[in-house]
Amino acid sequence: MKELWSKEQEIRFFTEFRKSAAPEQLFYLSDDNRYYAYWPKSYSGSKSTLQARNALIGDYTEKWSADLLSEFAQSNGYHVVKGAVCEELGLPQKSPADVAICRTKNVYQKAEDILLIIEVKMSIVWNWELQLQAHGEKLVCLGDYTTHRGNPGLLRSDTVLKAIGKCLNVRISSFKASGIPIIVLGNTPITRNYYEKVDHLKRGGIIQGFWSVNPKPLDKSLTPRLLNNGEESIKATEGLGFYRFDTYDEFLKKLEELFREEREFFSSMRTEDELGKFIEIANREATYEKKAEKFLTLIRG
DNA sequence: GAGTCACTCGTAATTAACTA
DNA sequence: TAGTTAATTACGAGTGACTC
Numbered sequence: 001m002k003e004l005w006s007k008e009q010e011i012r013f014f015t016e017f018r019k020s021a022a023p024e025q026l027f028y029l030s031d032d033n034r035y036y037a038y039w040p041k042s043y044s045g046s047k048s049t050l051q052a053r054n055a056l057i058g059d060y061t062e063k064w065s066a067d068l069l070s071e072f073a074q075s076n077g078y079h080v081v082k083g084a085v086c087e088e089l090g091l092p093q094k095s096p097a098d099v100a101i102c103r104t105k106n107v108y109q110k111a112e113d114i115l116l117i118i119e120v121k122m123s124i125v126w127n128w129e130l131q132l133q134a135h136g137e138k139l140v141c142l143g144d145y146t147t148h149r150g151n152p153g154l155l156r157s158d159t160v161l162k163a164i165g166k167c168l169n170v171r172i173s174s175f176k177a178s179g180i181p182i183i184v185l186g187n188t189p190i191t192r193n194y195y196e197k198v199d200h201l202k203r204g205g206i207i208q209g210f211w212s213v214n215p216k217p218l219d220k221s222l223t224p225r226l227l228n229n230g231e232e233s234i235k236a237t238e239g240l241g242f243y244r245f246d247t248y249d250e251f252l253k254k255l256e257e258l259f260r261e262e263r264e265f266f267s268s269m270r271t272e273d274e275l276g277k278f279i280e281i282a283n284r285e286a287t288y289e290k291k292a293e294k295f296l297t298l299i300r301g
Numbered sequence: 302g303a304g305t306c307a308c309t310c311g312t313a314a315t316t317a318a319c320t321a
Numbered sequence: 322t323a324g325t326t327a328a329t330t331a332c333g334a335g336t337g338a339c340t341c
Binding site for chain 2: 038039047048049050051053054055056057058059094095123124149150151152153156159162
Binding site: 050052093157 | 328329330331332333334335336337338339340
């Protein structure tokens, strides 16, 4: 049984990379010689911007996401591919799919063998202090993302926009992309400003969901911790464009749902007269599937 | 070795919301 | 209406991987 994102995963990240990286590569060093993962909001000393950690986080979270999907893929006879390349779908070697579920295990994929594309946008969510001690070292959690200056993962508008851009690039690359679902996988909520936008993206068939695999991004004290806008971490948006998973089973269920039905993305800018004609022609076909096929052929013609 | 790109995150600048 | 605070956007930073 796989586990979703939690403090445990972040401890593993720091523990793993501390074997090969100096504390200064993973933590900020404050004026009073303390190592912080993020600058605490209460800290007022001199600050720097840590860059050496970025690529490590990207790599770690992509591997972790691939592992999270591996059981599901295997049980269905598919493969999880990290960094899948498919020129046809606008996924060149320079900007491959972070993770994909495919029919084969090759990095180089044909469009028809790709079943799901996943864009991973994850960060370190909590703040941590590395305490060096005489006998080893200790990681102490200092608080959730409301307590530090960092704005992790999908809480950043530019991260969300970048994810949308990449997904859109795949969608418009080829008609072969129109049946492949695309998911943005994160470990934070999204900001209120994007609630309606992610729902529109889902309804429009561009991105099938912004999924958070972090069940408890906020620490709760005896009284529930509220965000500035007066709400706790959001479970889902109205149109399910954003969805937070609380258990691995729930995640599996949603994945199965995604694979169960074949979908077709289409977009167009046609006059009502043209659309009416297309519908009339398509309606002459015998079955709903045939009607849809005919309609899509006409609209793409 | 130069150039390009993508990674994430700090912060300046801008916009929105609130208060007196 | 002006001043203040909060929220959001956009830019640019260092690094490693990659290509030529």
